[in-house]
Amino acid sequence: xxxxxxxxxxxxxxxxxxxxxxxxxxxxxxxxxxxxxxxxxxxxxxxxxxxxxxxxxxxxxxxxxxxxxxxxxxxxxxxxxxxxxxxxxxxxxxxxxxxxxxxxxxxxxxxxxxxxxxxxxxxxxxxxxxxxxxxxxxxxxxxxxxxxxxxxxxxxxxxxxxxxxxxxxxxxxxxxxxxxxxxxxxxxxxxxxxxxxxxxxxxxxxxxxxxxxxxxxxxxxxxxxxxxxxxxxxxxxxxxxxxxxxxxxxxxxxxxxxxxxxxxxxxxxxxxxxxxxxxxxxxxxxxxxxxxxxxxxxxxxxxxxxxxxxxxxxxxxxxxxxxxxxxxxxxxxxxxxxxxxxxxxxxxxxxxxxxxxxxxxxxxxxxxxxxxxxxxxxxxxxxxxxxxxxxx
Ligand code: SF4
Ligand code: SF4
Numbered sequence: 001x002x003x004x005x006x007x008x009x010x011x012x013x014x015x016x017x018x019x020x021x022x023x024x025x026x027x028x029x030x031x032x033x034x035x036x037x038x039x040x041x042x043x044x045x046x047x048x049x050x051x052x053x054x055x056x057x058x059x060x061x062x063x064x065x066x067x068x069x070x071x072x073x074x075x076x077x078x079x080x081x082x083x084x085x086x087x088x089x090x091x092x093x094x095x096x097x098x099x100x101x102x103x104x105x106x107x108x109x110x111x112x113x114x115x116x117x118x119x120x121x122x123x124x125x126x127x128x129x130x131x132x133x134x135x136x137x138x139x140x141x142x143x144x145x146x147x148x149x150x151x152x153x154x155x156x157x158x159x160x161x162x163x164x165x166x167x168x169x170x171x172x173x174x175x176x177x178x179x180x181x182x183x184x185x186x187x188x189x190x191x192x193x194x195x196x197x198x199x200x201x202x203x204x205x206x207x208x209x210x211x212x213x214x215x216x217x218x219x220x221x222x223x224x225x226x227x228x229x230x231x232x233x234x235x236x237x238x239x240x241x242x243x244x245x246x247x248x249x250x251x252x253x254x255x256x257x258x259x260x261x262x263x264x265x266x267x268x269x270x271x272x273x274x275x276x277x278x279x280x281x282x283x284x285x286x287x288x289x290x291x292x293x294x295x296x297x298x299x300x301x302x303x304x305x306x307x308x309x310x311x312x313x314x315x316x317x318x319x320x321x322x323x324x325x326x327x328x329x330x331x332x333x334x335x336x337x338x339x340x341x342x343x344x345x346x347x348x349x350x351x352x353x354x355x356x357x358x359x360x361x362x363x364x365x366x367x368x369x370x371x372x373x374x375x376x377x378x379x380x381x382x383x384x385x386x387x388x389x390x391x392x
Contacts, residue, residue, distance in 0.1 A: 008334040009260075009320045009321075009333065009334050009335075009337055010258075010259075010260040010320075010334065010335060010337075011260055011262070011266050011267060011268040011316065011319050011320060011337065012065060012066060012067040012068060012259075012260060012268055013066075013067065013068040013069070013070060013260070013262045013267050013268055014056070014059070014060075014066055014068070014069045014070070014267060014268055014269040014270075014271065015070050015072065015262065015267045015269065015270045015271065015283060016052070016056050016069060016070070016071050016072070016269075016271050016273070017072050017074050017270070017271060017272045017273065017283035018044070018049065018052050018071070018072070018073050018074070018273045019044070019074055019075065019076070019272060019273060019274050019275055020043060020044045020049070020073055020074070020075060020076075020078055020081050020085070020275060021040075021042065021043045021044070021075050021076045021077075021078070021080055021081055021275055022037040022038060022040045022042065022075060022076045022275065022286075023038060023039075023040065023041065023075065023076045023077065023080045024038055024075055024076040024077040024080065024117070025077045025079075025080065025117065025119045025120065025121070026077070026117050026119055026149075026150060026152075026157075027149065027213075028145075028148040028149055028150045029148045029149045029213070029214070029216075029217045030145065030148045030178060030180065030208055030209075030214040030217040030218070030221070031148075031212055031213050031214050032209040032211040032212040032213075032214050032284045032285070032286065033076070033212045033213065033286045033287075034212045034213065034286050034287030034288065034289065035212070035213045036287065037076075037286055037287055038076065040275070042274075042275040042276055043081055043082075043085075043275055044081075044273075044275040044276075044277075046085070046088065046089065048273075048275075048276075048277045048299055048300070049089060050092070050096075051277075051299050051300070052273050052277075052299055053093075053096045053097075053100065055299055055304040055305060055308075056069060056100075056271075056305075057100060057103075058304065058305035059269070059304075059305040059308055059309065060100075060104060061305075062305045062306065062309055063268075063305075063309050065268060066268055066269070067106075067107065068106060068107070068108050068110065069100070069106070069110040070110050070111060070113065070262075071093075071097060071110055071111065071112050071113065072112075072113040072114075072115055072141070073093075073112065073113070073114055073115060074115045074283075075115070077116065077117050077119070077120070078114065078115060078116050079116055079120035079122065079125045080120075083122050083124050083125065083128070086125075086128060087128060090114075090128065090131075090132050091132070093112055094112065094132060094135050094137055094138060097110055097111070097112055097137050098137060101137075109137065110137070111137050111138070111139050111172070112137055112138055112139065113139045113141045113174070114129070114132075114138065114139065114140055114141060115141045115142070116129075116140070116141070116142055117142060117143065117150070117161075118142050118160070118161045118164045118165060119157055119160065119161065126164060126167065126168070129168055130168055130169065133168050133169060133170035133171065134169065134170065134171050135171070136171055138170070138171065138172065139170075139171075139172035139173075139174055139202075140165075140168060140170045140172065140173050140174070141174045141175075141176065141204075142161070142165060142174075142175055142176070143175065143176040143177075143178070144161075144175050144176070144177055144183075144191075144194075144195065145177070145178050145180050145182065145183050146182050146183060146186045147180050147181065147182025147183065147186075147221065148178070148180060148182075148217065162194075162198055165198045165199070165200070166197070166198040166199060168199075169199070170199070172201065172202065173198075173199050173200050173201050173202070174200070174201075174202035174203075174204045175195055175200045175202070175203060175204060176204045176206060177191065177203060177204065177205045177206070178206055178207065178208055179205060179206070179207050179208065179223065179228045179231065179232075180208060180217075180221045180223070181221045181222070181223045182221065183231075184223055184227055184228065184231045188231055188234035188235045188238060189234075189238060191203075191235065192235065192238045192239065196240075196243070200243075201242070201243050201244065202243070202244045202245070202246070202249075203235055203239065203243070203244070203245040203246070204245070204246040204263070205232055205235065205245060205246055205247065206246070206263065207228070207264075207340045207342070207343075207358070208221065208222060209284045209342050210342060210343075210346055211284055211285050211286070211289050211342070212285075212286055212287070212289065222348075222351060223351075224351045224352070224353055224354065224356050225348075225351050225352055225356030225357055225358055225360065226353065226354040226355060226356030226362070227356070228356070228360060229356055229360045229361070229362035229363055230362070232245070232247075232248075232360060232363050233362060233363060233366050236248055236363070236366065236367075246263045247261055247263050247264065247360065247363065248363070248367060250262060250263050251363065251364055251367050252367060252371070254332075254335040254336075255367070255368065255371055256371075258335070259335070260334075260335045260337065261335055261336055261337070261359075264336070264337070264339055264340045264341060264358075264359065265282075265284065265319075265340060265341030265342055266319045266336075266337040266338075266341050267319075268312075268316060268319075269281070269308070269312055269316075270282050270283045270284070270315075270341075271283065271308065271312075272286070272290070273299055276298075277298045277299035277300050278293060278296075278297070278298055278299075279292075279297045279298065279299060279304070279308060280292045280293040280297075281311065281312050281315045282315065282341075282342075284342055291315055292311050292312070292314075292315070295307065295311045297311055318341075318344060318345075319337055319341060320337065322338060322344045323337075323338035323344075324338055324339070324344075324348075324349075324352075324357065324358065326352060326357050327339075327357070327359070330357075330359075330361065332359065332361065332364045336359040336361075336364070337359075338358070338359065339357055339358030339359030339360070340358040340359070343358045
């Protein structure tokens with residue numbers, strides 16, 4: 001691992017993670033949330049929720065390097081909020097994001113990723129989600145892993161999860177697949193066979209976070225990057241046309257439009273807005289592990305955007321400069337940024353055997369080959385910016 005500075009490296013997107021509550025109906029073993037937070041009864045207020053969008057609007061106007069904004073509402077479990085909260089806030093949110101996209105004339109429209117584990121006790125949520133699921137800016141986002149206790153003892157909740165997922169008719173239905181040992185052992189073909197009939201149209205493949213209650217799980221369930229790579233490529237080959245996968249979509253955007261890949265945590269901002277309005281800089285780190293919580297930035301501050309822009313600098317610098325030694329000569333570095341951001345501060349060298357890396361270089365090679373229609377990696381396209389310029 002070394003530190004360096006490379007002007008060509010890019011991070012231009014914000015992930016705005018609005019945490020409505022930290023309580024959850026499940027106790028997944030890989031969860032990045034610090035366990036004591038599940039006991040918190042705190043819930044975001046309507047005022048703070050709405051204010052979050054206005055503050056991000058200010059940030060977008062202030063930071064000229066910020067080009068895209070993606071919104072997610074997250075818990076804990078979001079449906080542990082009072083039903084009336086989402087009944088009021090879901091339509092409001094769709095209108096607010098639509099207005100945000102139009103006012104800023106975004107190159108790629110921001111979406112609302114509504115995260116839910118689908119294990120709710122208030123049955124009215126099914127109808128409420130369905131009411132909004134056809135909105136073009138709404139993405140239903142849930143998760144699947146076979147080995148994290150997500151579905152309880154003997155996977156007894158799996159059928160409930162699958163039935164609810166299947167019954168929602170959504171424009172965008174994404175499932176997070178965390179690359180645990182168990183998921184890879186489960187097999188790409190079985191994953192595809194399970195999820196496609198449920199109407200899933202985006203396979204969002206990500207890596208384990210070494211934080212919160214997931215730390216122990218991480219130590220025992222990480223798998224070499226080369227194995228992850230092979231799994232992702234197999235998924236890619238199995239998906240029918242029109243069904244997308246992460247990081248595939250972002251890598252293709254990097255090839256075609258010069259966009260940076262963000263799904264590996266290398267967002268310009270990865271902001272977590274807590275239920276009480278406190279704001280910190282890595283949505284995968286909570287409680288005592290939070291980055292920048294000590295700065296005391298709260299959504300109620302009129303200077304929130306300025307405080308966020310300056311407070312985030314150290315985190316952004318890490319994203320744009322830190323890399324693994326295997327990245328030194330990698331042609332994908334300007335847009336990959338050295339792979340999964342959360343592995344830049346821990347030693348993952350033991351997972352890099354056989355040429356694997358935390359940016360899944362083999363997946364980039366696979367898609368570069370595909371986009372060129374050739375098997376020669378040297379034909380990889382030059383980096384181009386959206387205005388037609390060439391980065392290198
Ligand atoms: S991973 Fe999600 S569903 Fe599982 S315990 Fe954590 S917050 Fe709850
Ligand atoms: S693909 Fe791998 S080697 Fe290349 S920059 Fe990303 S992490 Fe580094």
